[in-house]
Amino acid sequence: MPLKNRAMILGGIDAGKTTLKEVLFGRERHPKKIKTQSLIYEDWIVDTPGEYTENPLHYRSIMATSLEITHVLFVQDATNEKTIFAPGFSLGINKLPIGVVTKADASEANIEQAISLLKKAIVKGPIVITSAYTGEGIDIIPALVRCQSLDEMKAYAASHQSENLIFHENAKVRRQQSRKEE
Numbered sequence: 001m002p003l004k005n006r007a008m009i010l011g012g013i014d015a016g017k018t019t020l021k022e023v024l025f026g027r028e029r030h031p032k033k034i035k036t037q038s039l040i041y042e043d044w045i046v047d048t049p050g051e052y053t054e055n056p057l058h059y060r061s062i063m064a065t066s067l068e069i070t071h072v073l074f075v076q077d078a079t080n081e082k083t084i085f086a087p088g089f090s091l092g093i094n095k096l097p098i099g100v101v102t103k104a105d106a107s108e109a110n111i112e113q114a115i116s117l118l119k120k121a122i123v124k125g126p127i128v129i130t131s132a133y134t135g136e137g138i139d140i141i142p143a144l145v146r147c148q149s150l151d152e153m154k155a156y157a158a159s160h161q162s163e164n165l166i167f168h169e170n171a172k173v174r175r176q177q178s179r180k181e182e
């Protein structure tokens with residue numbers, strides 16, 4: 001079923017963005033690394049070069065592209081102890097955020113660390129733990145991109161009950177919300 005929503009993939013150089021896109025389309029991952037040189041629109045995904053997220057000179061392109069999408073995939077490599085996302089990065093783009101941990105299969109992967117880095121970048125939203133090599137977690141991504149709101153993604157996470165999917169909500173945001181409800 002074609003998706004009417006569209007997701008832009010952001011993340012550092014070599015984070016696994018293009019490999020993720022290939023696997024999402026059911027294709028073999030590239031036998032060798034091919035550098036992404038420009039924005040690549042394909043079906044419901046926009047792949048971006050790592051430089052776009054790493055270099056603030058490209059932010060205007062990210063903002064322009066964000067007008068054409070509904071979701072942003074914030075990709076964090078589990079084998080990289082560093083992140084290129086500043087705290088609260090997702091708040092700068094007014095689209096539905098999805099955190100994606102890549103390379104969960106790698107022997108040197110630190111999944112907990114990658115999750116905590118994404119929790120700082122994304123104030124509220126789902127975080128999916130994936131490996132393009134084993135395929136784990138991959139099918140959760142299109143399901144989330146079908147959702148139209150954070151609440152819908154949260155409900156999906158609650159009903160889906162997968163160890164590869166968590167829904168993150170900043171404790172402070174949660175407190176403010178419950179105070180409003182009182």
Ligand SMILES: Nc1nc2c(ncn2[C@@H]2O[C@H](COP(=O)(O)OP(=O)(O)O)[C@@H](O)[C@H]2O)c(=O)[nH]1
Pocket residue numbers: 011012013014015016017018019020033034036050102103104105106130131132133134
């Ligand atoms: N172990 C492992 N390596 C991966 C995975 N996905 C991508 N890679 C490797 O990470 C490198 C960068 O991948 P690429 O998709 O080109 O990253 P991009 O620069 O973010 O587009 C390549 O050598 C991939 O083979 C994965 O799920 N597991």
Ligand SMILES: [Mg+2]
Pocket residue numbers: 017018019034035036048049050
């Ligand atoms: Mg790429």
